[in-house]
Each structure stands twice: as structure tokens, then as C-alpha cells.
Amino acid sequence: MSVGEEQTSIQRGSRRGRIGGTMIAxxxxxxxxxxxxxxxYLFIPRAGPDLVRIDGSSTVxxxxxxxxxxxxxxxxxxxxxxxxxxxxxxxFCRGETDMNDASRPIKQSELDLCTQNGITGITEFLxxxxxxxxxxxxxxxxxxxxxxxxLCRIWTSNTSAGACGGAGGRVTAWxxxxxxxxxxxxxxxxxxxxSGTFDYFVEAILGNVKAxxxxxxxxxxxxxxxxxxxxxxxxxxxxxxxxxAVENTATIRIVPIDNEDGRxxxxxxxxxxxxxxYKPLGRPLFIYASAASLARQIVQDFLRFGYTTRGMxxxxxxxxxxxxxxxxxAQLVKIP
Amino acid sequence: MGRETARARxxxxxxxxxxxxxxxxxxxxxxxxxAAAFAVLVxxxxxxxxxxxxxxxxxxxxxxxxxxxxxxxxxxxxxxxVLPLLAGTLIIAGGACLIGIPLGLSAAIYLREYAxxxxxxxxxxxxxVLAGIPTIVYGLFALLAxxxxxxxxxxxxxxxxxxxxxxxxxxxxxLVSSLSExxxxxxxxxxxxxxxxxxxxxxxxxxxxxxxxxxxxxxxSFILAFxxxxxxxMIVLIxxxxxxxxxxxxxxxxxxxxxxxxxxTTGDVAVGETVYLALFAVGFTLFVVTLLLNLASxxxxxxxxxxxx
Numbered sequence: 001m002s003v004g005e006e007q008t009s010i011q012r013g014s015r016r017g018r019i020g021g022t023m024i025a026x027x028x029x030x031x032x033x034x035x036x037x038x039x040x041y042l043f044i045p046r047a048g049p050d051l052v053r054i055d056g057s058s059t060v061x062x063x064x065x066x067x068x069x070x071x072x073x074x075x076x077x078x079x080x081x082x083x084x085x086x087x088x089x090x091x092f093c094r095g096e097t098d099m100n101d102a103s104r105p106i107k108q109s110e111l112d113l114c115t116q117n118g119i120t121g122i123t124e125f126l127x128x129x130x131x132x133x134x135x136x137x138x139x140x141x142x143x144x145x146x147x148x149x150x151l152c153r154i155w156t157s158n159t160s161a162g163a164c165g166g167a168g169g170r171v172t173a174w175x176x177x178x179x180x181x182x183x184x185x186x187x188x189x190x191x192x193x194x195s196g197t198f199d200y201f202v203e204a205i206l207g208n209v210k211a212x213x214x215x216x217x218x219x220x221x222x223x224x225x226x227x228x229x230x231x232x233x234x235x236x237x238x239x240x241x242x243x244x245a246v247e248n249t250a251t252i253r254i255v256p257i258d259n260e261d262g263r264x265x266x267x268x269x270x271x272x273x274x275x276x277x278y279k280p281l282g283r284p285l286f287i288y289a290s291a292a293s294l295a296r297q298i299v300q301d302f303l304r305f306g307y308t309t310r311g312m313x314x315x316x317x318x319x320x321x322x323x324x325x326x327x328x329x330a331q332l333v334k335i336p
Numbered sequence: 337m338g339r340e341t342a343r344a345r346x347x348x349x350x351x352x353x354x355x356x357x358x359x360x361x362x363x364x365x366x367x368x369x370x371a372a373a374f375a376v377l378v379x380x381x382x383x384x385x386x387x388x389x390x391x392x393x394x395x396x397x398x399x400x401x402x403x404x405x406x407x408x409x410x411x412x413x414x415x416x417x418v419l420p421l422l423a424g425t426l427i428i429a430g431g432a433c434l435i436g437i438p439l440g441l442s443a444a445i446y447l448r449e450y451a452x453x454x455x456x457x458x459x460x461x462x463x464x465v466l467a468g469i470p471t472i473v474y475g476l477f478a479l480l481a482x483x484x485x486x487x488x489x490x491x492x493x494x495x496x497x498x499x500x501x502x503x504x505x506x507x508x509x510x511l512v513s514s515l516s517e518x519x520x521x522x523x524x525x526x527x528x529x530x531x532x533x534x535x536x537x538x539x540x541x542x543x544x545x546x547x548x549x550x551x552x553x554x555x556x557s558f559i560l561a562f563x564x565x566x567x568x569x570m571i572v573l574i575x576x577x578x579x580x581x582x583x584x585x586x587x588x589x590x591x592x593x594x595x596x597x598x599x600x601t602t603g604d605v606a607v608g609e610t611v612y613l614a615l616f617a618v619g620f621t622l623f624v625v626t627l628l629l630n631l632a633s634x635x636x637x638x639x640x641x642x643x644x645x
Contacts, residue, residue, distance in 0.1 A: 157413070185588075187493050193411035194603050215409045216579045218495060218589065221603065232494030233487060 052078040052298055056088025056101030059196040060285045062318040063127055064101055067306045070314070076298050086110075089288075093119055098293040102286045103130065103200075114290070121291025125303060125331050129321040131242035131273035132201060132281040135252045139234035142174070142181045145256040145265035148280065150177055151205050154186060154237060157214045165207075170214070174235065182235065188217030189229040189238030195221055197319075201239055204280040223319070227252060241319030242268050242282075257281060273321050285320065300335050307332055386623055389616035396610050402617065408580040410600070410611045418593075418621060420580040425592040425625075427584065428500050428572065429565035435505025436565070437558050440512025444554075447513070448520045449528075449542055467510035471570040478503040478575040492587035495577030501586060503575065504568050508561040515560065519553020520546055552640035559633035563626045569594040593622045 054064050061082040068078040083091070085102045092100040093114040106122065114122055134151065136143050146154075149167035154177070159169040174181040191197040198213070206212040218229055223244040230238040231251035238252075245254050245268075256265035259279045266278050273282035287306075293299045305311055307328045315322040323331070394402070397416045405417015443463065447456055478499050486492040486499055523546055531541040547554065577589025578599060591599070597618050605612045 157409075184491075187589075192603055211413045213412050215412055216581050216589075218578050219599075229494060232483075236494075 050076050050298060052076075052099065052293075052296075052302060053097045054078060054080045054099045054101060054287075055083055055091050055097045056099075056288075057085040057103040057196075057285070058082040059103040059130060059200060060101030060127065060287065061196075063285070063306075063315055063320065064099075064287065066314040066318060067302065067311055070310070071302055071305050076301070078298075078302055089113075092288065092290075093117055095119055098289070098296075098299060100288045102288055103283060105286065106288060119290045119292070121294070123289050123291075123294060123334050125287045125289065125334065126284055126323065126327060127287050127306065127331075128285045128315045128318075128323065129270075129273045130200065130283050130285055131268045131278060131321055132197060132204070132239055133242045133245035133268050134237065134239050134255045134257060134281075135230055135245050136238075136255055137230055137232075137234045137236050138251055138253055140236075140253065142178075143255055145258055147258040147260050147265075148205060149260065151257070153177065155188070155190075155201070155214055155217075156206060156212050157216075158212050163212075172216075184235040187229070187233070187236040188214065189226045189236060190217050190219060191223075191226070191240060192219040192221050197239070197241060200283075201281075242273060242321055243316055243319045270321055270324075274324075274327075294336055303335050304332070383623065386616050386620045389613050390620035393610070393613035393617040396613065397617075406582050408596075410614050414610060416610070416614055416617075418618065420582040421591065421593045421596055421618065422621070423582055423584075424497070424576075424580070424590040425566055425594070425622075427586065427590065428497055428504065428576065428592055429562055429568075431497075431501035431586065432504035432508060432565040432568075433558070433562050435502060436508035436561055437512055439505070440509040440557075440561065441516050441554065443509065443513040444516035444520060445542055445547075448517050449538060449546070463510045463513055466506075467514070471507065471568065472574075474503050474507055475571045475574040478571060483575065486587065490587050493577065493589050495575060495589050497576055497586040497588070497590040500572050500576040503571050504565050507568065507571070508564055511564055512557050512561045515557030516550070516554045519550040519557065522553060523549040552637045555640065556633040556637045559629050559636065563629040563633070566592075566629065567594055567622065567626055568592075569598045573598045593618050593625075597622070 054068075061080060064078075065080040068080050072078055080101075082088070082101065085100075085104055088097070088100045088102070089106060089110045090113075091097045093110060094117060105124065111122060114120070134146060149164050152164035153168055153171045156163055156170050158164075161169055163169045171177055171186070173183055173185045175183045190201070193210075199210075202208060202210050202213050218226075220226055220229075223240050226238050226240050227244070227248045230236045231248075245252065254268060256267040257278070258265040261279070263277070266272050268278045268282060272278040274284075276282065276284075287303075289299060289303075307323075312322040312328070402416055402418050404419065405415065406419050407413070407415045407417045408420045409415045443459075447460060451459065482499050482502055483492075483494055483496075486496060487494065490498070492498060527545055527549055528541050531545040532538070536544065572592045572595035576591055576595055578591050578596075579589035580591060580596070583590065597615055600611065600615060605615070
């Protein structure tokens with residue numbers, strides 16, 4: 001009888017312990033859940049006077065988002081998204097966003113739409129230049145310059161003779177472009193399909209048909225790897241942002257590009273990219289704002305931050321060509 | 337055996353209060369069972385994680401097209417024919433085995449049969465160190481030391497399949513040598529001594545008696561090495577390149593199932609996109625290939641097992 005009682009007390013004790021454990025677990029889970037929900041509501045940006053929404057071009061996105069990253073603090077919040085220049089303007093002209101990133105000037109039709117919806121005083125801010133550079137190895141002695149149709153034939157997957165505006169289909173060896181060039185296959189290096197640079201190249205060289213771009217190249221989002229690849233031997237060719245190409249002219253060479261419009265081959269430089277003569281691989285990048293958004297202190301502060309030395313450093317860091325002082329002054333006077 | 341354990345248990349039970357002993361025993365059994373079950377559960381979880389998205393992929397892309405297609409262009413043209421990746425995998429893993437298996441087996445035979453004790457004491461630990469080198473280090477070695485040589489000797493691309501073949505071949509040497517050596521060790525000394533006593537040379541004793549007797553273990557080490565080479569990711573990722581044009585030119589760029597998946601995973605992939613699902617289909621294919629190889633290894637071991645008691 002006494003033994004039985006002892007066992008019962010042990011059982012009871014252990015059961016009590018188990019219930020205690022369950023209670024603690026329930027309390028813990030509840031606390032974590034409640035604090036999680038609380039944190040979610042405390043820390044997500046709330047719509048209010050301190051919020052600026054930017055949308056538009058994915059090419060300009062790295063610039064505005066890197067600005068926002070340093071500009072944002074507890075009192076001011078700039079959020080940046082991308083849906084393409086056109087998609088962004090559609091939202092901007094419906095009044096859904098405060099500013100729009102654009103990799104081309106606004107169209108008249110888009111201006112009209114804005115006016116219809118009462119979005120007026122559209123102001124264009126130049127933020128940077130985008131210059132895509134074609135590079136070959138230092139030991140490549142045969143390529144002096146390339147035409148856009150030669151570039152197209154190097155990078156297309158289309159094998160039909162009518163490809164590249166009738167210039168011909170895909171080439172895989174240097175001597176297929178010019179009989180005096182080496183009978184060696186061309187090793188290609190370029191950005192991955194996630195990259196805005198890829199889209200831009202497709203748009204400028206391959207008639208804006210993504211499927212025409214070859215698969216047979218080494219793709220990397222890391223420009224360093226591309227430089228390393230192009231530098232590895234004489235038969236390589238690659239494309240990436242201008243800023244990165246000029247930094248590595250010890251091992252690679254930038255090729256002047258002939259747009260076949262009678263102006264001859266143009267070398268990408270700060271000047272030729274800026275004045276638009278480096279075609280079709282150079283273009284200006286913009287941010288657009290309306291009078292209503294420009295009237296807000298936070299928008300003004302954000303733009304002013306972008307045009308500081310630090311803001312322009314961030315532009316260079318993203319691989320684009322930053323503005324010179326005169327250009328910056330010309331933008332700053334547009335801010336009220 | 338069972339009876340002895342029971343007797344031992346009875347003796348122990350008489351020494352200690354019964355409930356303490358039983359609790360301790362149960363606890364240990366439960367902990368050990370959980371440890372064993374954990375590995376099985378994780379394998380199952382990996383398989384399930386793969387299968388759901390792989391099935392979702394095969395709802396978008398016909399599996400027949402996937403396994404017979406010769407064009408792999410998941411991002412640009414959105415064509416999913418896995419043969420170029422499968423071919424690249426078999427070429428690189430097969431080539432690596434052509435290098436790693438002869439060297440590994442030779443090392444095992446040398447260490448087991450020929451090496452003086454002092455050489456053995458040095459070489460064996462070095463081989464084991466080779467097995468412990470992280471694959472990224474092999475990859476850097478390939479880029480810095482092997483790639484320039486291949487460039488000079490064969491006019492290879494900077495990134496090329498041959499480089500991966502050579503370095504993965506080196507990578508699997510310790511795997512082959514240590515497993516083969518274990519298999520050779522398991523053959524009773526009497527067999528070899530018998531052969532030698534009958535007048536066989538050392539080479540004859542090794543090739544005619546020892547190796548056939550150790551066939552199951554040695555063969556399964558080959559398959560495991562191939563399986564290891566099939567799954568090798570880091571080396572392929574950084575030295576082999578990315579071309580998927582179904583070529584047998586090992587001096588050009590090529591990639592494997594694992595290499596493509598690793599490359600694509602580090603990019604920007606939106607959940608639910610076909611490319612995202614393709615990652616799981618490729619992972620699933622890789623899983624099945626290595627699973628089949630491991631099963632084959634087990635089957636081989638069971639089939640040709642010579643039991644010496």
C-alpha cells in the first residue's frame with residue numbers, strides 16, 4: 001500500500017512537471033507571436049507625410065535605391081521599386097508615385113496623361129549616364145573597332161542570313177567576321193539576364209528581342225569575373241558598364257563602336273557618352289518629379305542629397321557615369 | 337548472444353534499483369533512436385522539398401521534352417532541355433573517374449601490398465589530408481595552376497571542362513584509395529599468403545587473388561567516387577564555365593546539373609517562375625542520379641560479397 005502511494009506521488013509529480021512545461025511552451029509561443037506582430041506594425045513604413053514612393057526604370061533603380069539607403073532614417077522614408085520606365089510613368093501619371101525613374105525622356109503621350117489627371121509641373125532631373133562598353137583582351141591585335149551589325153552577329157543566337165538587319169547570322173569564330181582575323185572561336189563574357197545591362201544591350205543591339213541573345217557565353221552579375229575572363233586570353237570579348245571597363249584598362253581594351261551612320265567608330269568616354277555621340281550604347285538616365293511632389297521638403301532633400309559628392313560617388317559605384325559640376329548645378333536650380 | 341545479454345541484464349538489475357536502470361536504458365535508447373531517425377527524416381524532407389516543386393515544373397514543361405531536349409536556355413529563350421547539362425555532368429564526372437580511379441586504386445594497392453611501413457606512415461595521412469581540403473581551394477588551384485597550363489598545351493578556354501575533370505579527379509583519389517584499401521584489408525591474409533606460397537608473384541597475387549576477392553568493396557568505392565564527382569558543385573561552378581551547347585569538346589566551356597543550379601541560385605530568381613521550378617527539377621534529377629548510383633554501389637557490394645568467417 002505504501003509502495004503504491006509512493007508511485008502515485010512520483011507520477012503526479014512528473015505529470016505536474018509536464019503540464020508546467022506545456023504552459024511555458026504556450027506562453028513562450030504567445031509572447032513570440034505577439035512581439036512579432038507588434039514589431040511588424042512598428043517597423044513597416046507607414047503611409048504619411050514622410051514617405052516618398054519612387055518607381056520606374058530598373059536601370060535607374062540602383063542609383064535611387066542606393067541614395068535612399070543612405071538618405072532614409074527614422075523620420076524620412078524613400079521607397080524605390082521598379083516596373084520599367086513606361087510602367088512607372090503610368091503609375092506616376094495616376095498619382096500613385098511621387099517620382100519616376102526613367103532611362104529615356106518622357107513621351108508626349110505620357111505628359112498628356114499626366115496633365116489629364118492633374119499631375120502638372122513635370123520636371124526632368126538628369127542623374128547619370130549609362131554607357132555600355134565592348135571590351136577585348138589586351139593581346140587582341142586585330143580588332144580596331146566593331147560595327148553594331150558585327151556586334152549583333154557576335155551576340156545573336158539567330159543563324160539565319162537575314163538576322164541583324166540583313167547583315168547575317170550568328171558567328172562563332174573571329175575569321176567569320178573578317179577573313180584576315182584568327183580562326184579561333186570567340187569566347188564571350190557578359191552580364192546575366194537579371195541585369196539591366198543585359199536588357200539594355202538586347203534593346204540597343206539585338207532589336208529588343210531577348211530570345212535573340214546567345215546562351216553560349218559566360219554570364220555573371222559580378223563584373224570582376226567578366227574582367228578576369230576577358231583578360232584570360234586573346235580571343236575573348238565582353239560587355240559591361242563603362243565605369244568598370246575604364247578601371248581595368250591594364251588588362252582589357254575598350255573597342256570603339258561604329259553605329260553605321262557615317263560618323264565612324266566612336267570610343268566611349270565621359271564626353272562621348274554625355275553628348276550622346278556614343279550611340280547606341282550610351283544614354284542619359286533621369287528622375288521625373290511633379291510640381292506637387294517637388295513642393296515637399298523631403299523630395300527636395302532627397303534630390304539635393306543625390307547631387308552631393310556622396311550621391312555622385314554612389315552613382316559611380318553602381319557602374320554609371322556621374323555628372324560633372326556644371327551639370328549638377330543645372331539640376332540643382334530646378335529644385336524649388 | 338541474446339541469452340548472455342539477458343543474463344548480464346539480470347545481474348545488473350540485481351545490483352541497482354530496477355526503475356533507475358530501466359529509465360537510463362530507455363533514455364539512451366530514445367536518444368540514439370532519434371539520432372538515427374533524424375538522418376532518415378532529413379533525407380525524406382529533402383526529397384519532399386524537391387518533389388513538390390519538381391512536379392510543379394513538370395506541369396509547365398513536359399517531362400519528355402525536359403529529358404530529351406537538347407537546348408538548355410532557361411533564362412533567354414525559356415527552353416528547358418536538360419540533355420546538355422546531363423551530358424556535361426557525365427563527361428566531367430566520367431573524365432574525373434578516368435583520372436581518379438586508377439590513381440586511387442593504385443595508391444590503395446601500393447599502400448596495402450608494397451609500401452614499407454615507414455612510407456605508409458607518411459603517405460596515408462597525406463592522402464587523408466587531401467580528402468579534407470575544401471573544394472573551393474581545389475577550385476582556386478584549378479584556376480591559378482591548371483587553367484594556364486591547359487591554355488598553353490591545348491589552347492583551351494580559360495574556363496573549360498578539362499580543368500574541372502582533372503581537379504575533380506584529384507579530389508576523388510583519397511575517396512577511392514581509402515575505401516579500396518579497406519576492402520583489400522578485409523581479405524584474409526591467408527588468401528594472399530596462399531597465392532604467394534604457390535609461387536605467384538606479388539603482382540599476380542594482387543591482381544588474380546586479392547582484387548577479385550575484394551571486388552565488391554573496390555567496385556562500390558568506384559561508384560561512390562563517380563557519385564561524388566557527379567554531385568561536385570564548387571569546382572564546376574568556378575572553373576568549368578557555363579556553355580550549354582551539348583559539346584564533347586572538353587577544352588571549351590561546359591557545365592553540369594549541379595554547376596548550373598549553383599550558378600542560377602545565386603542570381604535573382606522569383607519564387608514560382610519556371611526558372612525557379614527548373615532548379616528543383618534539376619535538383620531532383622541530380623538526386624535521382626546519385627541515389628541510383630548509391631543503390632548500385634550497395635547492390636554490387638551485396639552481390640559480389642565474399643564472406644570470410
